Amino acid sequence: MRILAAISLGGLAAGVLDILYAFVVFGPLSYQMSPLAVLQSVAAGWIGRETAGAGGWETGLLGLGTHFFIAIVMAAVFVLAAMRMRALTERPWLWGFGYGLVLYVAMNYVVAPLSAAATGAFPSGVGEVMSRLQDAFSAPRPRDPLQLAGTIFTHTAFVGITIALIAKRFAAPRG
Numbered sequence: 001m002r003i004l005a006a007i008s009l010g011g012l013a014a015g016v017l018d019i020l021y022a023f024v025v026f027g028p029l030s031y032q033m034s035p036l037a038v039l040q041s042v043a044a045g046w047i048g049r050e051t052a053g054a055g056g057w058e059t060g061l062l063g064l065g066t067h068f069f070i071a072i073v074m075a076a077v078f079v080l081a082a083m084r085m086r087a088l089t090e091r092p093w094l095w096g097f098g099y100g101l102v103l104y105v106a107m108n109y110v111v112a113p114l115s116a117a118a119t120g121a122f123p124s125g126v127g128e129v130m131s132r133l134q135d136a137f138s139a140p141r142p143r144d145p146l147q148l149a150g151t152i153f154t155h156t157a158f159v160g161i162t163i164a165l166i167a168k169r170f171a172a173p174r175g
Contacts, residue, residue: 100160
């Protein structure tokens with residue numbers, strides 16, 4: 001039960017902090033996106049930007065569900081690793097920060113480039129997968145240094161450290 005609590009609470013807390021950050025930063029602080037448009041941008045990973053943007057609240061809810069599913073998977077990976085490696089819960093600030101950096105790279109240089117968000121379709125073969133990954137690692141992302149710092153901050157502080165602290169509280173090996 002402790003493991004499920006750690007995964008659920010870690011995913012929920014990280015997901016809430018991360019999506020609130022996106023609502024503020026991509027809303028009034030930069031691109032003036034509505035919360036619905038932010039959620040649709042997440043759904044675009046499944047169905048492409050054009051379809052997601054035209055879908056109304058149905059695609060917004062797909063984006064919201066996707067966002068929290070990913071956050072729960074992120075929490076599950078850390079919590080399950082922490083059950084086997086005591087160091088992860090003994091130093092949650094350090095390991096949470098490091099985990100957040102790994103998540104930043106995974107999301108921005110693997111998951112997003114392989115999603116349907118950029119082209120409207122998933123890659124259709126090894127050659128296309130390799131091409132998208134090569135493009136992701138060679139393109140400067142994001143171009144705005146403040147946006148880059150903010151994106152790294154949200155992955156490290158709001159996601160990685162939050163999950164690690166909750167894992168320490170609920171799933172640390174006892175004894």
